[in-house]
Amino acid sequence: MKKIVVLLLLAGLAGFWALAADVPAGKEVLKLQAKMGTVTFKHKEHATRVGDCKTCHHKQQEGATPRACSECHDKKVVKDEAPKLKNALHKTCGDCHAAKQEAGEKAGPLTAMKAKQCKKCHVK
Ligand code: HEC
Ligand code: HEC
Numbered sequence: 001m002k003k004i005v006v007l008l009l010l011a012g013l014a015g016f017w018a019l020a021a022d023v024p025a026g027k028e029v030l031k032l033q034a035k036m037g038t039v040t041f042k043h044k045e046h047a048t049r050v051g052d053c054k055t056c057h058h059k060q061q062e063g064a065t066p067r068a069c070s071e072c073h074d075k076k077v078v079k080d081e082a083p084k085l086k087n088a089l090h091k092t093c094g095d096c097h098a099a100k101q102e103a104g105e106k107a108g109p110l111t112a113m114k115a116k117q118c119k120k121c122h123v124k
């Protein structure tokens with residue numbers, strides 16, 4: 001009986017450490033530069049909220065540190081079929097905010113496609 005309790009505790013701890021993978025120090029808040037105005041992105045808060053790095057870092061390899069989107073998504077051209085950075089980010093950010101809004105949950109700046117909402121992300 002005791003053995004089982006210890007094993008369960010160990011399994012719980014392993015689960016805890018697996019979840020504890022976090023955004024790197026100094027990257028908790030990202031200032032994404034754009035001519036439209038800088039986007040202040042609460043990276044760590046989003047990671048906690050979302051629970052899985054892969055929700056955004058869709059090419060992350062198991063156990064590896066994710067890479068910046070801009071390593072594959074170019075600012076100007078579609079490269080190796082990866083859409084331009086702006087379109088990739090607008091889709092990732094906007095789709096989730098829109099889905100949350102539709103579900104009646106807290107939704108952040110909603111969909112990037114609604115003109116009035118640009119300035120909720122882009123601040124000069
Ligand atoms: C809601 C979306 C989202 C989630 C969730 C997320 N990230 Fe990020 N992450 C980003 C964006 C956007 C960037 C900036 C990409 C760029 O500048 O090209 C980024 C950049 C990074 C970078 C590169 C930093 C640099 O400057 O080189 C690392 C490392 C990283 N994230 C790790 C993580 C880890 C680890 C998690 C999970 C604990 C995580 N991210 C969760 C969106 C997210
Ligand atoms: C290792 C390269 C790489 C990295 C890093 C990367 N992507 Fe991608 N991404 C691609 C490629 C290639 C595609 C084209 C379709 C595919 O292969 O999935 C793509 C497609 C996409 C799409 C379009 C998907 C669709 O259904 O239309 C979105 C949105 C996207 N990426 C967002 C991001 C975001 C946000 C980040 C950073 C948090 C990121 N990507 C990091 C390579 C990358």
Ligand code: HEC
Nearest residue numbers: 039041042050055089092093096097100106107108109121
């Ligand atoms: C998987 C879901 C998801 C993704 C992806 C996502 N967000 Fe959010 N975001 C949220 C939710 C949920 C909130 C609202 C949180 C609240 O009000 O408590 C939010 C709130 C925000 C806010 C309001 C201030 C704040 O940080 O709380 C900004 C700005 C924001 N998001 C920017 C972004 C940007 C930029 C991206 C893409 C790089 C992004 N979000 C991607 C879910 C997401």
Ligand code: HEC
Nearest residue numbers: 032034035036039086089093109112113114115117118121
């Ligand atoms: C959810 C947050 C969010 C909203 C809302 C949003 N954007 Fe963005 N936008 C971003 C992010 C993140 C980037 C990528 C910044 C980078 O290049 O690293 C970006 C990039 C851009 C770029 C290309 C970079 C540049 O230098 O300007 C343009 C143009 C742009 N956005 C226009 C718009 C317009 C127009 C709207 C309103 C219809 C809008 N955005 C709404 C987050 C947002």
